[in-house]
Amino acid sequence: MSDTAAPSPYQRTWFNGRLNLEQQKKRARELLRAYHQDQAPAVQRFQQHHPRYDHGFYPQLADAQWVIARENGFASWARMKTHIEQLAHQPDTAPDGRHTLHLRCGEDIRQSLQLAGFIGDFQQFADPFCQGPLADLPLPEFIHNRARFIASAYELEPADALARLQGEYAVLQRLEDYQQVVLWFEHDSYDQLILAFLLDQLLRLQPKVQLELICVEQVPGVPDFIGLGQLTPELLTWLWHNQRVPLGRAHLQLGRQVWRALCQPDPAALQALAAAETPPILPMQRALQRHLRELPSGFNGLGLTQHLALQAMADYGADTVGRVFAVLMRQLEPLPFLGDLMFWHLLRKLQQSREPLFVLEPGKGDPERGWPSYPIFLTETGVAVLRGKRDFRELFYGERWVGGICIKGQVR
Incomplete structure (x- = not known):
């Protein structure tokens, strides 16, 4: 589903926060x-x-x-020195307990938590709500809808997609097997949309456990912070001791507001939430703003990620799918959230055009590397759309979803 499920050769690499x-x-x-x-x-x-x-x-x-x-992101040399010393002298005892559940939207910190000495259980919940349809449905029907989308979008076996999702959603029925449940999330739309769903579910379930949240958009010593997966075990421990907060009713109610707005077929409610601050989870506002930019723009009918993908081909000389993804993630994307399979799905949606925006040459790629090695280059139509001289909405004949909003193309 995302690059957390299977590491991509085009994954961003960033400083991990280990300062000497x-x-x-x-x-x-x-x-x-x-x-x-x-x-x-x-x-x-x-x-x-x-x-x-x-x-x-x-x-x-x-x-x-x-x-x-x-x-390095510190107010002074003294504060940086204190931070480095704190990381070097953390207790040897396990930060958590055997009855702790760590809940995260991917596998990226599982090993680092173990290396840091955490001993609780770990469960990923990685349904990528930033792509595909969202609707206010009974949970079993919702899961089946999401599984159908995931199987189609990411070229998975339908039974495998459904089994994986059912396994992840089942954690919601096991929360009271634990004394403490800690949600680990960062600031991008992939994370924040999943967080909104989980908060809505926690408000509905009211589990009798200690609920806590680690939600960060910046980390001391990591000026180019992108996500928790880039951090050292020591910094994850530091976050545990310094950024973990109890989940209160205000968190849960915000999650419900956001989730219900995400599922609406009209963007008005989501736009209203994104126009104001979203305490007590401030990163939520920026994530919602980025999510809304996936709607077709008035400039050329493209969502922002679609636009940036074409820009990577035109302005940065990216000539394979993998290089397009690398330029998009490393240089162009203002709030990186996309996994590799999600990007491939986006490109295939762009191919649903009455006039091709780009030419893709699978036969000239490396069979062992697959689609990341396929040569790709813009057509004249692609350049015209990128520059705002053509509107993609007049060319698109497919269907794509931004939350509960269905974007339907013209009849082919």
């Missing part, structure tokens, strides 16, 4: 030396990060250390 104090001291000395040699990049770094910078500025080592700390 001696290394940071060395970086500060090198920065100071480069500044005094009048190297432009070093001067620019001081201009950007040092509050007392001016043209007569003559920095000392402490000033360079300040810049390094700010680049």
Whole structure:
């Protein structure tokens, strides 16, 4: 279903947050030396990060250390030093207990939690609500609808897709087997839409367990934070001790509001939620805003991801499907949420056009690598749509869903 299910060769790689104090001291000395040699990049770094910078500025080592700390996401060198020391001196005892359940929208932190000494159970819940139909249905019917979409979209056997989903949804009936249930989520729409569903279900079920949430959009020392899966075991432990909060009624009610709005065939309710802050889960607002941008734009009829995929081909010279995905994720996407199979599904939907937007050449790809190796390039129609000279809504003959909103193309 997503890149958490099967690692992709095109997965983003980002700094994992493991800071070494001696290394940071060395970086500060090198920065100071480069500044005094009048190297432009070093001067620019001081201009950007040092509050007392001016043209007569003559920095000392402490000033360079300040810049390094700010680049790493800390207010000062002292705070960065304290954070590094905290990570290095965490207790050896298990942070959680045997009766703890860790619930996450993928497998990406399972091993790191084990390496960090967590001993509770782990369960993924990874139904990708950011693609495919959502509807307010009884849960068994809802699961069957989602399984049909997943099997079709990601080219899976229908029985396998249904069995996997039923296994994941079954966790909702087992919550009271535990004393503590902790939800681990980040800020993108993939995570936040699943979180909204789970919060709605928790409000309905009212399980008699301790419910807690770790939901982050930034992590100290990780200025390019994308997701929990990039973090070291030590940082997951740090999040456990510093970012874990009890789930209260306000969280659950927000989840219900968001989930009901997501299932509506009209975007008005979701737009209203996205227009205001969403306490107590502030990342939810940005995720909803990004989700709504998957609706057809007035500029060219494309959703944002569709537009960025074409842009990667046109402006960045991406000439295989894998390179298009890499450019999209590493350079263009403002809030990365997409898995590799989800991207392949998106491209196949773009192929449902009366005039092709791009040419795909499976016969020239690597059979062992499959579709990521297929050459791909824009047609004149694709360029015209990308530049807003044609409207994709007039070319599209398929059907795609953004939550409860069905986008139907023209009759072929």
